[in-house]
Amino acid sequence: MNRNLLLVEDDPTHRLLLAENLSDAEYRVTAAETGQQALDLLCRQVFPVALIDIRLPDLSGLELLRELRQRQPDCCVLLMTGQATVEDAVAAMREGAHDYLAKPFRTELLLMKMERAFHLQQLKAENLALREEGPVQLASASPLFQKLLGACRAAAPTDATVLLLGESGVGKERLAEYLHRHSQRSGKPLVRVNCAAIPETLLEGELFGYEKGAFTGAQKAHIGLLEQAEGGTLFLDEIGEIPLAMQVKLLRVLQEKQLRRLGSEKEIDVDFRLIAATHQNLEQLLAEGRMREDFYYRLNVVPLKVPSLRERPEDLVPLIGQIVGQIAGQYRQPPISFDPAALQLLERYRFPGNVRELRNLLERLQVLCPGETIRPAQLPAEICGSDRGAGSELVQGFRTDQTLRQAIQQFEERFIRRVLEEEGGNRTAAARRLGISRKNLWEKLREWTGVTNR
Numbered sequence: 286m287n288r289n290l291l292l293v294e295d296d297p298t299h300r301l302l303l304a305e306n307l308s309d310a311e312y313r314v315t316a317a318e319t320g321q322q323a324l325d326l327l328c329r330q331v332f333p334v335a336l337i338d339i340r341l342p343d344l345s346g347l348e349l350l351r352e353l354r355q356r357q358p359d360c361c362v363l364l365m366t367g368q369a370t371v372e373d374a375v376a377a378m379r380e381g382a383h384d385y386l387a388k389p390f391r392t393e394l395l396l397m398k399m400e401r402a403f404h405l406q407q408l409k410a411e412n413l414a415l416r417e418e419g420p421v422q423l424a425s426a427s428p429l430f431q432k433l434l435g436a437c438r439a440a441a442p443t444d445a446t447v448l449l450l451g452e453s454g455v456g457k458e459r460l461a462e463y464l465h466r467h468s469q470r471s472g473k474p475l476v477r478v479n480c481a482a483i484p485e486t487l488l489e490g491e492l493f494g495y496e497k498g499a500f501t502g503a504q505k506a507h508i509g510l511l512e513q514a515e516g517g518t519l520f521l522d523e524i525g526e527i528p529l530a531m532q533v534k535l536l537r538v539l540q541e542k543q544l545r546r547l548g549s550e551k552e553i554d555v556d557f558r559l560i561a562a563t564h565q566n567l568e569q570l571l572a573e574g575r576m577r578e579d580f581y582y583r584l585n586v587v588p589l590k591v592p593s594l595r596e597r598p599e600d601l602v603p604l605i606g607q608i609v610g611q612i613a614g615q616y617r618q619p620p621i622s623f624d625p626a627a628l629q630l631l632e633r634y635r636f637p638g639n640v641r642e643l644r645n646l647l648e649r650l651q652v653l654c655p656g657e658t659i660r661p662a663q664l665p666a667e668i669c670g671s672d673r674g675a676g677s678e679l680v681q682g683f684r685t686d687q688t689l690r691q692a693i694q695q696f697e698e699r700f701i702r703r704v705l706e707e708e709g710g711n712r713t714a715a716a717r718r719l720g721i722s723r724k725n726l727w728e729k730l731r732e733w734t735g736v737t738n739r
């Protein structure tokens with residue numbers, strides 16, 4: 286475990302003495318004289334434990350504690366307090382400090398408390414790793430997807446760069462998580478970056494980090510995402526969106542395993558495994574000059590194509606089972622099921638949004654109709670309509686030389702007739718499905734055909 290310890294003490298003699306004793310006990314001590322210095326250090330380094338004097342020249346121990354908890358909420362804080370400030374220390378413990386030492390204290394007591402604090406952090410880290418190691422569930426009965434999983438299992442324990450290719454919503458991010466969990470780096474962070482979601486002007490600072498004052502607005506130093514992935518995995522989603530200039534910089538980091546924060550000359554060693562993903566055709570980006578060849582070859586070490594849901598029809602039913610189970614559990618509701626006709630419609634639908642679209646649909650149905658057996662009429666129009674030639678006859682023969690109003694009226698008539706037909710002429714059922722009153726339906730029919738109510 287990282288034995289970094291932040292020591293904040295303004296009294297030089299006491300600071301030196303403490304630093305010496307703690308270093309002798311093999312802690313890696315970084316000392317600060319003031320609250321501000323401590324805050325700057327907290328932007329640069331992760332400290333599992335901090336030992337803080339409650340009386341500092343610039344900030345009160347309580348203020349520093351609050352700021353510290355914002356920057357590193359997992360840090361375990363021990364306060365040093367004089368007799369006069371014991372009450373403050375107790376208040377600080379209510380705000381999340383772990384323990385306090387009343388001055389003067391013996392070195393053995395300090396070392397004992399320190400050992401306990403680090404032990405606690407170790408347990409927390411192990412617990413977290415255990416929780417995160419839970420299986421990433423990937424329901425699949427399709428040979429194509431099974432083959433992909435086989436390749437993932439082979440690639441996972443290596444440090445090779447993996448490039449996940451496939452349409453939006455097929456589960457690339459989920460596979461990246463699977464790869465990370467099955468790698469040697471699973472105890473370390475998986476840092477996910479959606480390159481398309483970060484504005485180009487901010488991308489470099491976000492990835493590489495920056496020093497205080499590196500540019501206007503950089504009021505404090507910032508640890509970049511590449512550094513945050515230290516020891517773990519960096520997942521760069523939408524890699525096709527990375528601007529050319531940034532490709533050069535990233536390539537350099539990938540080759541030299543070193544980076545420089547914005548506004549700094551210092552090279553920092555970095556060690557992460559890269560997984561990249563895109564729904565774009567990278568060869569086309571190459572041809573269009575939007576991706577550098579050297580960057581492409583660096584990414585394209587283990588390319589894995591994730592099939593769309595259409596290419597793995599065998600997976601629809603297992604996926605429905607898994608996702609409904611998950612969502613119903615989450616909402617503590619009885620799970621939905623599908624009648625054979627509804628299931629058949631789902632099987633015929635193309636799911637352009639892939640598993641994401643399926644998941645959203647299932648969540649909506651589960652929340653609106655918990656425990657029900659879903660019938661075709663409860664499915665959205667795009668899925669229902671995919672029955673019998675995707676409902677295309679409803680829009681066949683439309684002319685563009687009519688007004689919008691005429692076109693809408695024409696569609697309305699066809700649509701209503703079709704629903705009425707599907708309901709075997711039962712107007713009450715048809716009106717309910719159409720979401721209009723029986724009277725309204727009758728009026729419309731009379732207008733079109735002169736039929737009167739029977």
Ligand SMILES: Nc1ncnc2c1ncn2[C@@H]1O[C@H](COP(=O)(O)OP(=O)(O)OP(=O)(O)O)[C@@H](O)[C@H]1O
Nearest residue numbers: 423424452453454455456457458459564640641644
């Ligand atoms: N095998 C699966 N089992 C259950 N849920 C899945 C599975 N694959 C994907 N999902 C779910 O589908 C949604 C989309 O998956 P994910 O974000 O991994 O897709 P993606 O390919 O990375 O999409 P994009 O290219 O848009 O980033 C997520 O909610 C995810 O949990």
